[in-house]
Amino acid sequence: GLVPVVTHVTLQMQSDAIEPDSPVSAPGAGNGGNPVNPGDPPVTTNPPPPVDDCINQGGCGTQPQPPGNTCPIPIVANLNADALFGFDQAALQPAGMEALDQLIRNTNGRAYDTLTVTGYTDPIGTEVYNLDLSRRRAEAVRDYLISHGLRVDYLNVVGAGSADLVVRQESCPGMTGVALQNCYAPNRRVVVELTPKGSP
Template sequence: MKNIYRSTLSALVLAAPLAAIAQTDYQTDTLPRFDDRWYILPFASYTWADENRGVDDGFGGGFAVGKPLNERLNLELRMTYTDLASQDDAGGDFRIGDLGVDGLFFLSRGRFQPFLLAGIGIINDDFECNISEVNIGNCKSGSGFSFMAEAGAGFVVPITEYASLRVDGRYRYDDNAARLIDDEDFGDWIVTAGIVIPLGSRAKPAPVTRTFELSADALFAFDKATLKPTGADRLNTFAGDLNQVNFNDIQVAGHTDPIGSEAYNLALSDRRANTVRDHLVGQGIPADKISAQGFGKSQLKVTPADCAGAKSREALIECYQPNRRVEVTVEGMVEK
């Protein structure tokens, strides 16, 4: 049964980062979600104890203090306490307290924040023998400090500016320097759940202006201004990200390659820009804050001279691909 628990925990822990990666097919990263405030973390835990301890699995709890250092890394001081009773009153009880420093490596800081963790520290094992006779075998009461190392993974889900849900699973190595029970070291599996509580107010980011380039070939068929299904999905995701921020104004600019007349390309780029504008408005972007304009082939990224070596029309179209684009400029952008 314990192996089933361990296998299930491992699967959940490993699935968390993979689920996050699977959900990032399109991500604009419109604003950094990095929060550099100190935080505290009260948490509950459940321990699947090493069989060598001779105790049942059980609940515990702890407390952590941490600080994000950059977009990827948090450092955390963590304390955990668990009281594990003996199996069928044979052997003894373990009261386990550990203190460690963990490093948390975040794979993303979005609405779902998976991370990997590793840490080292000290652990105190306080063993109380339940057998009435003294010194039967190695069953004798005692306590001692040992080296501890941990590794695992988890995720954070922000709820409000002042609270986030956090879940992680970890393997804890205890070298059992005091040689309690026997000479074997211990390896426990632990899952925790708690609430991250940032301290103080989050500094408001300064408004920024950013331009997002969307490939016209991803949005439209060649020489068309009607969105492809995949193009509509892409804009839906983009609009969802825009709805997470405040902004002053959005300009949508359409651009084409130099194939065809100036008038034709100007009209095509204008239709494409307005198609993008109308779709974003349909996804909740205020119509009075978004405008559209086509620029045709007036702002080429790849010139005819760059594609002079193209041997066919298909090769020329492929060479000119970077020119076919829609640029969305968002002004005065600030996270809500």
């Protein structure tokens, strides 16, 4: 959410304040040659105004939110696919379900405009297989989120396969089998993006 913040700044100069044609510390050109001490910054005991709707916050849609509600913010979650599914699997595991449940809780019941789920694999295997696996994983995440209460207007599912690698082959020299799988683990991920209503 958004939190109104009021600050006062006191600047301490590291050198003397010198104005044109005037000795140091003498009245100079500023304020017509008559510098005035502005005094202490104003102090208020009034609390910051409540954020009653998203219209006043700019870019959060055109419909007022319930009193006391704030604008939803974009959410981007980079989820480890091995924790969600297990290696080379597309069926959600209990730990993966808990991670998705937490993501749903983070939305606080707010409705979002767009959900985009992008699945990625490591480069082991063929491109065709990896594209299919990454899409099935993305679809499984989408289905779970929607069936467990996530509120969105639009859905995007992308199977990106081994595109956009986090760990490249040259980072795992000479590795095979389980060692190579472990080295490539950061590549196996599902990225969930939630875009708020009214975002540009």
